[in-house]
Amino acid sequence: MITMKAIKIDEPWSVECVEMEKPTPKNGEALIKIVSAGICGSDIGAFRGTNGLVSYPRVIGHELAGVIEEISPDNKKGLKVGDKVIVDPYLYCGHCYPCSIGRTNCCADLKVLGVHIDGGMAEYFCHPDDMLIKMPDDLDWTLAAMAEPLTISLHGVHRGGLVAGEYCAIIGAGPIGLVAGMIAQAYGAHAILLDLVQERLDFAKELGIEYVINSANEDPVARVSEITNGVMAQQVMECSGANPAVRMSLDLVSNAGRVTLTGWPKKETPLPTDIITRKEIDIRGARTSAGEFEEAIELIRTKKVDVSKILTRTVSLKDAPEVIKDIEKNPGNYMKVVVMM
């Protein structure tokens, strides 16, 4: 048996770098030598046991980039051995109702790497060859691993139909919200980022986010009103997963505005729906992404969104378990960590 190293969570609170069988590609799959893999909040959730969708044991990792080692010569995308690729990690059935209208991210049978099925934080990984995106040759490996989280934020921007000149209030200055702010500005909108943690807001300011609001000690509604001359934000992106933030989105949005919900709250949020009626708010869910990797890669390559600024550090595969434990304990010390094989 040929083996490889992989990061496996046997059960909540037990993460290890294990030796396991190297996979062999099935029909329609490519074998990829993984080079970089981002650690995501959802990997930490899998470690903590707080992500109800994760089944165990599970190899984590869905923010993946690598080099093709084996692929069918007649693959649909014309990819070749040696090509550098980024993995689109949301596998869909292709024939349910959402798939039939191109909303493959809402597939009734969606399978996300590292959640429903094994991920690729490993030396090798097999993946459907039509779910690989060729990456520019000169793109840095650490940045390539950040394309996936960028697609999440980008999908929220797309779901809300953000256009240049608008105000976009984003609640939560974690990796998802920060990147959403950078994308909003790349789209020519005015980003207003809200958080309760001052360090995160100071960091956002350093990244060039136009407006930041600490909603723990400032009145967010009054501040957004002041910034927008009373109009309020045409789009509000909920990127914290906090119930009070979901509630607050209705107060920050303009009349006829849009609210996109990217955060995953753990509990139900009671909402005064009269506000939704009165303002005629469009509330839209935003889950993973669909067909948005190419644009994400282009935003990274052209540095319109400089994701290198949110990279905290890189780590070897062997040291990844210790770092995962430390991120769980001290989340405030980290934005994005990328594992280099």
Ligand SMILES: NC(=O)c1ccc[n+]([C@@H]2O[C@H](COP(=O)([O-])OP(=O)(O)OC[C@H]3O[C@@H](n4cnc5c(N)ncnc54)[C@H](O)[C@@H]3O)[C@@H](O)[C@H]2O)c1
């Ligand atoms: N929809 C998807 O496909 C998808 C994908 C990835 C992540 N997510 C979700 O997006 C959210 C953000 O992810 P992340 O990795 O950036 O998380 P994170 O935990 O790093 O960031 C969340 C931020 O929200 C802030 N926050 C908490 N409560 C707040 C409040 N009441 N008001 C303002 N700010 C508040 C926190 O201080 C933190 O800075 C999470 O809920 C995550 O589960 C969704």
Ligand SMILES: [Zn+2]
């Ligand atoms: Zn992720």
Ligand SMILES: [Zn+2]
């Ligand atoms: Zn489907």
